[in-house]
Amino acid sequence: MHINLTAVAKANAGFLERVKAASGQDVAQCYQCGKCTAGCPVGYAMDEPPTRIMRLLQLSLKDEVLNSNAIWLCSTCATCTTRCPKDIDIAGVMDSLRIMAKREGRIKAVRSIDLFNDVFLGSVRKYGRVHELGVGMGHNLRTYKPFKDADIGTGLMLKGRMKLLPSKIKGQGEIARIFNEVRKLEEAE
Amino acid sequence: MKYAYYPGCSLHATAREYDQSTREVCSALGIELIEIPDWSCCGATSAHSTSHLLSVALPARNLTLAGKMGLDIAVPCAACYQRLRYAQIELDQNEGVREKVAAVTGTVYENKADVKSLLEVVASLDPEYLKSKIVRPLDGLKAVCYYGCLLVRPPRVTGFDDPEDPQTMDNLMRACGAEALDWGYKTECCGASMGISNEAITLKLVRDILQVAEKAGADCLVAACPLCQSNLDSRQTHINRAFGTGFKMPVLYFTQLIGLALGIEPARLGLKSHFVATAGIVKFAT
Numbered sequence: 278m279h280i281n282l283t284a285v286a287k288a289n290a291g292f293l294e295r296v297k298a299a300s301g302q303d304v305a306q307c308y309q310c311g312k313c314t315a316g317c318p319v320g321y322a323m324d325e326p327p328t329r330i331m332r333l334l335q336l337s338l339k340d341e342v343l344n345s346n347a348i349w350l351c352s353t354c355a356t357c358t359t360r361c362p363k364d365i366d367i368a369g370v371m372d373s374l375r376i377m378a379k380r381e382g383r384i385k386a387v388r389s390i391d392l393f394n395d396v397f398l399g400s401v402r403k404y405g406r407v408h409e410l411g412v413g414m415g416h417n418l419r420t421y422k423p424f425k426d427a428d429i430g431t432g433l434m435l436k437g438r439m440k441l442l443p444s445k446i447k448g449q450g451e452i453a454r455i456f457n458e459v460r461k462l463e464e465a466e
Numbered sequence: 467m468k469y470a471y472y473p474g475c476s477l478h479a480t481a482r483e484y485d486q487s488t489r490e491v492c493s494a495l496g497i498e499l500i501e502i503p504d505w506s507c508c509g510a511t512s513a514h515s516t517s518h519l520l521s522v523a524l525p526a527r528n529l530t531l532a533g534k535m536g537l538d539i540a541v542p543c544a545a546c547y548q549r550l551r552y553a554q555i556e557l558d559q560n561e562g563v564r565e566k567v568a569a570v571t572g573t574v575y576e577n578k579a580d581v582k583s584l585l586e587v588v589a590s591l592d593p594e595y596l597k598s599k600i601v602r603p604l605d606g607l608k609a610v611c612y613y614g615c616l617l618v619r620p621p622r623v624t625g626f627d628d629p630e631d632p633q634t635m636d637n638l639m640r641a642c643g644a645e646a647l648d649w650g651y652k653t654e655c656c657g658a659s660m661g662i663s664n665e666a667i668t669l670k671l672v673r674d675i676l677q678v679a680e681k682a683g684a685d686c687l688v689a690a691c692p693l694c695q696s697n698l699d700s701r702q703t704h705i706n707r708a709f710g711t712g713f714k715m716p717v718l719y720f721t722q723l724i725g726l727a728l729g730i731e732p733a734r735l736g737l738k739s740h741f742v743a744t745a746g747i748v749k750f751a752t
Contacts, residue, residue, distance in 0.1 A: 322667055359630075375515045390664060394512035398512050405504075405507065406506060407507050407510075436738075438480045448504050448506060
């Protein structure tokens, strides 16, 4: 595959600066030693492991980065961040990239992970705390796998480790307010 | 010793035995825990994957509540711990974020409460005092301590132990009479919430951890995080089915093992609610 890097850089002008502003990290510092990928527990399943994500960023290859499954599979374990000899918070960059990809509607790479985040935060917003059973079942239904982990769920229930009903905190209104205000502020930006 | 206690969502449900054993052990060791009234979720990975501001604003509410109590915070869950620490650092060092958080929460944050992991809190006791309380030492028990990711990484945020070869839990286990084995997977990732959203990855990561633990000759794994414990314990049947392995490795919370050594009844430590039976481990406490 041939890519005209000059044209790409022109077309995606400002992308690198936005990543820098969002993450506070200067990816130009990366000299491709590969330590992040060597230690990445999920690197084996990524289309573009962390070292390559850093290089793609340096070249402003926005589509390759934001459409990758890597930014979603990253478990934010921060092994990369801890070991980077140039002190780049790579896991922090991955966070910023996920957020950018979601805002641009680029979520098809690993839809189930994005869905999990939505269902999880929906629970927090509604009750102030996560209702684990509701999140597990909500995620199963929305991924069309209603019986996934049914054995574990049943086990937890029999062991008294599953709360059937959610418990709402008194300050639930404060939590809903935080969600609303964050959205307003970010939309205005 | 008195702390504001932030159990987090899991400890009220799927990790009830971590909550139970935490309360039992702290009470036996003279650590008073006062649950933060009306605490809310820290937002976990889903919040910081969605919005940076949200990931700081959600913990900020809890930091403020604890600040009003005038106490430092003890956090048993590794994920909650790291999110509260991260939010605190952002609020202290980033004025722009502080102003935005004030706008969205309607409260001005003041840095009053320090955030500590429960592991750190228990380890801060005088080792001689802890040893004096041990009535049923875990003689002969070979344990591997599993710290996972978020207790020790990134060190800029956590910073209470070595991120590659932490020793805090190992030393506690030794104080309880157990042998803490040296092994290489102390801080490898278990896949966290991918157990739900992408199970194949979690199964592979946990398989690797169990394999190394078994090779090291461990009788059990010791955990300090509800999600790690759940992935390591409850998914062993799925792992055995997927990889043709035969794992039956008990995974206990460090508080459960300390509780046993302190002479607390196993039933009061939630030792009957595991997927892999813990009876073989309970026998070591003599």
